[in-house]
Amino acid sequence: xxxxxxxxxxxxxxxxxxxxxxxxxxxxxxxxxxxxxxxxxxxxxxxxxxxxxxxxxxxxxxxxxxxxxxxxxxxxxxxxxxxxxxxxxxxxxxxxxxxxxxxxxxxxxxxxxxxxxxxxxxxxxxxxxxxxxxxxxxxxxxxxxxxxxxxxxxxxxxxxxxxxxxxxxxxxxxxxxxxxxxxxxxxxxxxxxxxxxxxxxxxxxxxxxxxxxxxxxxxxxxxxxxx
Numbered sequence: 001x002x003x004x005x006x007x008x009x010x011x012x013x014x015x016x017x018x019x020x021x022x023x024x025x026x027x028x029x030x031x032x033x034x035x036x037x038x039x040x041x042x043x044x045x046x047x048x049x050x051x052x053x054x055x056x057x058x059x060x061x062x063x064x065x066x067x068x069x070x071x072x073x074x075x076x077x078x079x080x081x082x083x084x085x086x087x088x089x090x091x092x093x094x095x096x097x098x099x100x101x102x103x104x105x106x107x108x109x110x111x112x113x114x115x116x117x118x119x120x121x122x123x124x125x126x127x128x129x130x131x132x133x134x135x136x137x138x139x140x141x142x143x144x145x146x147x148x149x150x151x152x153x154x155x156x157x158x159x160x161x162x163x164x165x166x167x168x169x170x171x172x173x174x175x176x177x178x179x180x181x182x183x184x185x186x187x188x189x190x191x192x193x194x195x196x197x198x199x200x201x202x203x204x205x206x207x208x209x210x211x212x213x214x215x216x217x218x219x220x221x222x223x224x225x226x227x
Contacts, residue, residue, distance in 0.1 A: 060226030061154075065145035067165075067208070069136040069217040071116060074109070076102035079128035087115045093135060100132045113137040116217075136217070139210040143175055145223050146185065146201040155180060155204055155225060162224040163208065165215065173215060175206035175223060 080103030087099050093109045100107040100120065117134040120126055143163065147155060155177060163173040181203040206223065208215060215221075 060224065061151055063145035063147055063151075063204070063223050063225065065143050065221060065223070067215055067217055067219045067221050068142050068144065069116075069138060070140065070142075071134050071136050071217075072110060072113075073131040073134050074099065074107050075129045075132050076100070076105045076107055076126055077128060078103060078105045079126050079130070080105075082120050082122050082124045082126055082132070085118060085120060085122055085133075087118065087133065089115055089118050091115045099135075102126050102132070107132055109135050111135060111137050138213060138216065141208045141211075141215055141217065142178070143206045143208055143221055143223065145204050145206070147204050147225075149184065149200040149202065151225070152180075152202050159225075161206065162226075163206070164222045164224070165219050167219065168214060172224075173211055174209045176209075177204060178207040179203075179205035 083101040083103065085100050086097075087093060092114055093099065093112070095109060095112050097109045098106045099109055099115070113135045114137075115133055116136050118132075119134075120132045126132060157177055157180060159177045161175050161177070163175045164171075165173070184200040184202055204223075
């Protein structure tokens with residue numbers, strides 16, 4: 001019988017390679033697991049601070065209202081024939097500027113502002129005290145919203161809030177709470193239950209920061225009362 005050496009094929013004996021592969025996999029698992037946990041923690045913490053930066057919290061709420069401006073209606077003391085009308089609607093005017101001349105009487109603007117309405121033309125007859133033009137300061141706009149009684153206590157005088165309008169999506173403006181009503185409006189006649197009292201609303205007025213003419217009277221607006 002021949003004593004020739006046996007042929008050994010490396011691919012038929014992989015037990016050592018399998019052991020090394022298994023050991024490497026276990027070693028990597030010990031490293032990957034803590035890293036994966038740290039990534040989850042980082043995502044949770046990052047999401048929390050992102051929500052805080054965006055002003056999102058459980059106590060926040062949004063109220064809606066309409067932007068308003070103080071309108072000043074100007075007329076002539078004496079009345080008579082309108083000699084000249086020196087402005088048009090939408091024109092900026094300065095304090096003391098002559099807007100309308102009526103039978104020698106000059107109607108001047110009491111403020112720096114904008115002409116909202118012009119209701120007379122030269123040659124017309126104006127009654128004493130009748131409104132001829134209306135001016136307003138569009139840098140002194142206000143916004144009134146109505147808040148339910150269960151939210152009323154969360155609002156403070158001087159609180160600053162973000163204001164949003166549909167005309168400028170994604171852009172926010174700043175409003176400051178300048179008045180909080182001490183009496184409810186639209187109050188039911190018989191307020192006896194808790195659910196009924198929640199229907200009671202209070203007027204909250206905000207003063208808006210100048211917006212370079214972007215905000216205008218009559219615009220619907222939303223106020224974010226997040227803390």
